[in-house]
Amino acid sequence: WDESLIFEQSKPGQRGVLPPSVEPEIADAVGDPAAALPDELKRATPPALPELSQLEVLRHYLRLSQENLGVDFNIDIGQGTCTMKYSPKVNDQLVAGHKLAELHPLQDNGTVQGVLEIFSRMEEMLAEISGMDRVSLQPGAGSAAIWTNVAMVRAYHASRGESHRDEIITTVFSHPSNAACAATAGYKVITLYPDADGYPDLDALKAAVGDRTAALLITNPEDTGIFNPRIEEFVAAVHEVGGLAVYDQANANGILGITRAREAGFDLCHFNLHKTFSTPHACGGPAAGACGVTSALEPFLPKPTVEHDGTRYWLDHDRPLSIGKVRPFLGVAANVVRAYAWIMSLGAEGLREVAETAVLNNNYLLAEMLKIDGVSAPYAEGKHRIEQVRYSWQKLHEDTGVHSEDLGLRAADFGVHYWTSHHPHLVAEPATLEPTESYSKADLDEYVAIMRQVAHEAYTEPETVRTAPHRSTIHRTKHDTLEDPGTWAVTWRAYRRKTATE
C-alpha cells in the first residue's frame, strides 16, 4: 500500500461511529445544557476532523498497520538495547477482558483484590530478581523509572539535610535518560567515558566523586554488551563519599538469575518491563517501569504502595516521606499483568534459560557477524559479550563511503532493519544488535546473511545501498525540512498553511 492521508479521504457527512442517543426523556427534562456555556467557552465551529465511513477508517488503519515491521513479523534484533523479544499472545489475551480493561483505579479495594495481588506478587518477584527490599510498579516506563529513582535520590539527601549534593555521575554508554533525568531534576551531570577496553573508567570515577556527589547512575552491562567487572568498586567509591548508587537494569535480560543489584551493593535500580519482561513495545508505549530500592530508600517510594495484611491487599497512601505521585493511580496495570504472566510461565529455571540463551545467541551472532567484511566490534576485542554488541561499520564506510544508516535502510528491503543506536556515536558508524532469547538459530543466520548481502552491495554497488529503501512504502525522505521552522509541519493544519503560502 501507499495509503493516502486520512484527511485526503474525508467526504462531508460521512460517519464512522454514532454516539449513543440521548433518551428523549432526558432531552425533554434538561433542554440544551450547552446553552448555559458562556459564548467564549462554547465551540462555534466543529473541529475539522476527517469524515469517513467505518470501513474506510478501518481499512485506512489496517493498511497503515501493514506498513510496519514488528516483532511478530521480522527478525527484530536490530533495535539493540531495546530488547525486542516475543510478547506472548496469551498475555495479551489475559489483559483484554473486562476483568482488567474495565477496572476503574478508584474502585473499593474489595473489588480489586485480584489485580492488587498481582501487583504485590510481581513486586515480590522483582525484589527477588534484583535482590532489593521493595519495588514500586508505578512508573509508566523505563525513563519514568529513572526519573523516579532520581527523585528518590533527591528526597533521600534532602531528608538528611544534604541537599548540597548537586552532581550526578553517569556513563556515556548508559541510556541518555539517566543524564537527562538528572539534569531535569537540577543536577549537574558528569559523564564518564570508557577506557580503551570499553570498560567504564574507575579512575575517572574516583576523580569525579566528592561531597557534591548525589548518585551514580549506571547501566551494566552497558549498551556495548560489556559487563563492568569492577562494578562493586564503582558502587563503593560512590558510597564512600555519601552518594547513592542507582542501577539502570535496561540490559538485564542476559543476567537474570546470574547476578543482581543487591550483590553489587546498589541502593536503587529499575527494570523496563517492556524489555526484560516481554511486554509489547506498542510503537513506543505504553510500557511499564519498576523501581527497586533497599530498605533505606523505601520511605521515599511513590505512593500509594500496595500492602498485604495476610488476608487482604490494600493501598497505603500515608507515606509522609514519599516523593508522591509519578503518574496517575498505580501504573500501567495491563503490562504488570503481562509481565507477571511471563515470569510465571518461566519460573526461576526458565529465567535463567532466558538469560543464558540470550547471551549464547548474542555471542553466536557476534562470531558470525565478524566474518563479514567491513564490520568490527570495538572494545574488548576477542572477548565475549553479554546481551548485545555495538558493532561499527567504520571500515566499510572508509572503504566505500556508505554509512551505517544506509545499510540499515537497505536491509529494510530484505524485510529486516536496524537502528543506528543512541547519540553520541562514540562508536563510529554504529549498529547495535541484541538477539535476545526469542529468535531461532535459523533467524540469526538469515539476519547475518542479509547483513552480508548488504555489506557486499556496499562494496560492489554502493549507489543501491545509498539510495535505499527501494521496496519500502516510500523512498528516501528530505529530512532537512524538519529542522526549519518555516517548513516543519507537525500537523495537517500546519502543513496546509505552510504549503499554501509557499
Add this chain to the structure above:
Amino acid sequence: WDESLIFEQSKPGQRGVLPPSVEPEIADAVGDPAAALPDELKRATPPALPELSQLEVLRHYLRLSQENLGVDFNIDIGQGTCTMKYSPKVNDQLVAGHKLAELHPLQDNGTVQGVLEIFSRMEEMLAEISGMDRVSLQPGAGSAAIWTNVAMVRAYHASRGESHRDEIITTVFSHPSNAACAATAGYKVITLYPDADGYPDLDALKAAVGDRTAALLITNPEDTGIFNPRIEEFVAAVHEVGGLAVYDQANANGILGITRAREAGFDLCHFNLHKTFSTPHACGGPAAGACGVTSALEPFLPKPTVEHDGTRYWLDHDRPLSIGKVRPFLGVAANVVRAYAWIMSLGAEGLREVAETAVLNNNYLLAEMLKIDGVSAPYAEGKHRIEQVRYSWQKLHEDTGVHSEDLGLRAADFGVHYWTSHHPHLVAEPATLEPTESYSKADLDEYVAIMRQVAHEAYTEPETVRTAPHRSTIHRTKHDTLEDPGTWAVTWRAYRRKTATE
C-alpha cells in the same frame, strides 16, 4: 513476504505450546492408561508434524495473513454474487467473549436463555424480511440451506405420498448448489436457460413442469443482476402441477424491504447470513444459512426448533415430521449473533437504505464500467440492474486475445481483484461485480480506474496482462499438474513422495 512452507521451518525438539501437565497425584493414581490400548490401536510413531517455537508459528501465520486481500483491505467488489460487504468489528467483538464462545450446546436451557432469545428474535426478523411463517437457522451456510430446503421438499412430497416427483427445475443463473443439491437428493435436474433478454424463459418452464415436478429452485435477481419480473407466474406454474417453489435469496441484498418471497408465492426460501447479513466470509466459512418456510412446510424443519412460551425459551425435539438434523446442535451461533446485531443496528429503514444504496452503487458502477472499451453487460441492454452485473470482456478478448482471467490477475497488481464467475460461462469472458452498500463512491471510481487501466494495457501491452501477476507473492502457476493423479499433491507427504520418485 514469500513465506516458506511450515514443514521447511521445522526443527526437532521445538515446542509451540505445552499442554497442561498432569498432576502427579493423578499420574500416581492411574499409571499409564495408554498401556491398556491394544497394540494395533496404539500409535507407534508420533505424527510427523512440524516442530516450531511459538513465535515462529505466529510469525508464519501472520505473514501468510498479510498475503491476502480481504474486505477490510481492498475494494472487494469483484467477487460478484458473493456480496462482500463490511462485517462490523463490533459484531466480532460481541461474539468473542466467553458468554458465547464458551457456551456448550448441550447446556441446560436455563443457562442459555440469552442465546436462545437471539436465535428466536433473529428467526422472527428473517420471517418478517422474507414474509415466511417460520425460519430455521440450523444450516451451516447457503448451500447447506439449499440442501435443507431440498430435503424438506422431499419430505413434504413423501408425507403426501407423492414420492414419484423426481424432477427439480432450476435456472442456469441460479447458484450451482441448487442443481447439485437436487441431484444429490436423487432428483433429476432440469436447467432453464435465459431468453434473449436474460430473463428466465417462462415458456421453457411451462414445458418442463408436470406431475414429476417436485420443485423449482430459483434465484431472483439472478447472478446477472436481472430481476425476473414474471417470477409470480413461474411460481404459479409450478404450484399448478403440485410442485413447490423454493427461493434462493443469495442475492437478496438489493431487495431488502422492497419485495419478499411471500408476495411472490414461494413455499421455501433461504438466506446466506454471510452475504446479505454481513457476517464475515472467513476464507470460506464458517458462514450460516437460514431457511424460511410457509406454515405448510413448517413440520419438516430441522430439529430441534427454538420455542418461546412467553416467559422462557426452550428447544423442541419432538417433531415427528422433521427432516432431522442437518448439522450438530443449533447452527453457527456466532454468525447468528453477528447477523442479529447487524440488523439491530440498521432497523427497517436502514435495511431499505442498504438495498437502495447497493442498487445505486451497482448501477453507478455499470454506467462507469460501460465507458471502458472492450466490456459489455450482456442481456437487458440499457436497463438497470439490481444487486450485481455479470460483465463480459468478450470484445476485448476478440480484439486482443487477453482473457478475463488475465485481467483479474493483472488487477491484483493494483490491489484489487475479481473472480471470473461460476461455470458454465454462458456469458463469455465474464466478470461479475457486486458493489453492495459498503463501498464509497471514491472506492468505486478507483476500481473502475483500475479496470480501465488494465483494459488499456490489454490493448497496448497484452503481454503484461497475460503474464500477470507481477507484484503478487508468487507468479503464475502451472495448473496442469493439478489434474494429473501422478502429480497432484494435496499434502506435504504426497508432495514429497511424488517429487522424490520423479
Add this chain to the structure above:
Amino acid sequence: MPHPYIPNAEPQVKAEMLAATGATDIEDFYADIPEHLRLRRPLDLPEPLRGEADLVRHVGGLLDRNTSTAEALSFLGAGCYRHYVPAVCDEVNSRSEFLTAYAGEPYEDHGRFQAMWEYQSMMGELLEMDVVNVPTYDGFQAAATALRMAGRITGRGRVVIATPIDPDKLSKIEDYLDGALTIGGELDGDDLAAVFVDYPSYLGVVDRKTAEYVRTAHDLGALAVVACDPVALGVLAPPASFGADIVCGDIQPLGMHPQYGGGHAGFIATRDEERFVMEFPSRLFGIVPTTVEGEYGFGDVAWDRTSLGVREQGREWVGTAAALWGITAGVYLALMGPQGMRELGEGLMSRCAYAMSRIGEIPGVEIVDAALPHIKEFAVRFTGGATVAMVNAALHERGIFGGKDLSADFPELGQSALYCVTEMHTKADIDRLAAELKEIVK
C-alpha cells in the same frame, strides 16, 4: 445522516451518483419488480440501535444472560468439546486478513491457499493419509459424505454402523443417505458398501474390535469408514495404520471454542488413489510449481469433480463451509507438534481414567465398560434409583454441568449420562464432581 455502514447514503453523494446512472430516482432501478410484489410498508422490525454503544448494551446484555462453561464446571462433551485453545489460534483466526477474505485467486490470496494446504498436510501427518479435504461443515456432514463416497466408489448400496453412534449424527446420516444408500443389516453380504466405525465410540470407548471391523469390511469387498477424534491421535493409532479407507471426523477439538455448537468443521481423508480423490465433493488444494523456479503456488485439484465446476454433474455439492476452522486447526497442530499431541493424548487418558475410578467407586454409580480403554468420555450409570435428570438438576444447583443424559437414546444403559473430562479439568475439579455426586446419590 448516513449510517456508518452505508457511505453513499449521504444525500449529496447519492444525487451525484444517481445523475451518473441516468436514473431520476432509486425507484427506477426496481422497474422490473411488479407493483403487486412490492412491499409498500416498512418492515416490521424493532427500532434500530444506531449508536454502537447502544447496540453493545443490548446484544451484550442478552449474552450476559447466559452462564458459560468458563463460569460453571462443565462435564459436557458428546460431540462438542472444551479443549484448551492456545491464544495464537485466536490471534490468527481473528486477523482481518483471514476473517474477511473469501474466494480470491491463489495469487492475491496466496496466504489463504498456503495456510489451508498446510492444514491439509498437517492433518495428513496426523492421519497418515495423503489426501485431506478443505473442511466441510462438520463431522456429521463428513461422515455422511464419506459414506456416500463409499457408495459411489464400490457401486454398492448398503452401509453398516458397527459402533454406538450419536443419535443426532445418525439422524443426519439417515437424511443424507436417503434414496442413495440403506443403513443397517448384517455385517455380511456383497451389497455392503461400507462399515462405519466411531473411534472412540460415542460412549467414549476405544473398541478393541475397531481394526477387526476394518478387516471384515475388506473381506467383504466393502470400504472401512472410520470416524475419529483427531485430538486423540497422539495416543491412538491413526485409522490408516490398520487399513481404514476413508477417515472422517470433526476438528472442533483442535483449537475451536465450543461456541454453542458453532465451532465445528469436518474432515475427510483418503489414500491418494484416483478412484478416491475423484469422489470427494470438497475442494482439495494442491501445491504447484510457478513460472519462477523454486516458488510454490497452490490451486484446486481436479476441479471438474466439484459442483462449482460442473453443477449437478459434480460429486454431491460444495459451498462455503468452515475454512477458517481448517486454518485454525493447522495453527493448533503446528503449535502442538508431535510431542504436544502425544502428551495431550496421554494426559486426556490419565484424567479420564482418574475420573472413572473416582466416580466408579461411589455407591450407586457405575462406569459403563469400565474395563475398556477410554480417551476423554465415559458413560456413568446411576443404579441406586436416581435419574440423570435429578442428578443433573442437583449438580446444576452446585454450579456443575453434569454429563449428557443418555437414558432416552440408550435405554439399555438405564439411567446413564455421558461425561467428558479434558485437559481443562484439574484433579480438584474431578474430585469436586465425585464428592458432589456422592452427596447427591446418597
Add this chain to the structure above:
Amino acid sequence: MPHPYIPNAEPQVKAEMLAATGATDIEDFYADIPEHLRLRRPLDLPEPLRGEADLVRHVGGLLDRNTSTAEALSFLGAGCYRHYVPAVCDEVNSRSEFLTAYAGEPYEDHGRFQAMWEYQSMMGELLEMDVVNVPTYDGFQAAATALRMAGRITGRGRVVIATPIDPDKLSKIEDYLDGALTIGGELDGDDLAAVFVDYPSYLGVVDRKTAEYVRTAHDLGALAVVACDPVALGVLAPPASFGADIVCGDIQPLGMHPQYGGGHAGFIATRDEERFVMEFPSRLFGIVPTTVEGEYGFGDVAWDRTSLGVREQGREWVGTAAALWGITAGVYLALMGPQGMRELGEGLMSRCAYAMSRIGEIPGVEIVDAALPHIKEFAVRFTGGATVAMVNAALHERGIFGGKDLSADFPELGQSALYCVTEMHTKADIDRLAAELKEIVK
C-alpha cells in the same frame, strides 16, 4: 525440552551454536562477572506454569476476583473515565503490527509514523493548534512538562494554579517542578511564568472565568497553560480560541479502556512558534517530501532538542511513553468526526444535567455549584449527616460504585464525592442511582 519462548534452548542447537562461538560453556560468556557477584542459587520464585492452559487458569483466576465496571454500575471518574470504546479502536491497537513494533525508521515503519502524525493532526484540529506532541505518559506528566516549558519560555520562576486541582496531579507537579519553579502565591507579579487552569475543573465545573485567567496571564507577561478534557471539545471552545498558549491533558477518554489506570497518555499542544516548539521534550513527528514527487514521508522535527539526541542538553527527557494510545485516539477521532464529537459532548452535558437535577432534588443531598455548567462530573455534598464512606458502602452493597470521596482533600466541601456520568449511562442507570441514594440518606 525447550520452552516455547526460547527456541535455541534445545540442547543440540545450543551445542552447535556454542561451538561456533568458540566457547566451551555458557559460563564463559559471564567471565567478566566476578564470582562473588554471582548468584549461585536458583532465584526463589514460584513454580512455573509452563502449560499455557495452566497459566491462564492461574492468572485468569486472579483477575476473576475483581469486579469490573462492566459488572457493577459505576459513577467513578476523577481522571479516569469509562467512555464508550468503539470496536475499531480495539481492533487497530491489538493488531500485531502496531502492538509489537517499536523504534524502526520512517521507511519500514512508515505506517506507524503516519498514524502518529495523523493523530497529532487530528488533535490539532480538535484543539485548533498547530503543534501536538507524540504522547507523553499521561495528563499529569503533560501538565508538569507544560509548566516547565512555560518556565523555560518565559525565563520566570513561579506558577499559579487557578482552579481546583486533583491532589494527585498536584503531587506530581510539585515533585516535577521542585527546584525549577515554585507553585502558588498571588495571581500577579512579573515573576509569574504561567497560570494553570483545569477546563473543566477537577470538580467538573466549566469555570466562567477560564478565559479571564488567560487574559490575566497575558497581561502579566505570563503564559496561560490550560489542561482540558479532549472529549468535551465538541461543545467546549478549544482553549486556543481564547488565547491559551500551552494546552495539555490526557487522551484516555478518546478510545482507551480504564484498565485500572493503565490507559493514560498525555498531550501537549502549542502554536507553531519556534520558541514553543524548541521547548518540547517530546518527539514531534513531521511530514516531509521524499525523493519521489507526491510521496509523503515522516520524520522527527527538531531532533536536537530531545534527550535522545543530545542527552542532558535536551529539554527534560523523552523515552518510551504511550504511543499506541496516541494511534488509538487518532482512530477514535477519525471515527467520531466533527459531528460525533459535537453530539457526544452535548449528550454528556445532557446526561450530566439530568443526573444533577435528579440527585439534587434528594433531601439531604446538594450538588456543588449546581448553577454552573458541567460536562460530565459534579460534586455531591451530603448534608444530612451521612458520610461519603457510609453512602459508598451502602451503594456498594447495591452493586453501585459511588463517586470518589473528596472529603479529606476538599474539607471545605464537607462530606462530598465526585460523581461522573458518561454516555455509557442510561436514564435508568441514573434513576437507579438517585433512587438508591434517596433510600440511603433517608
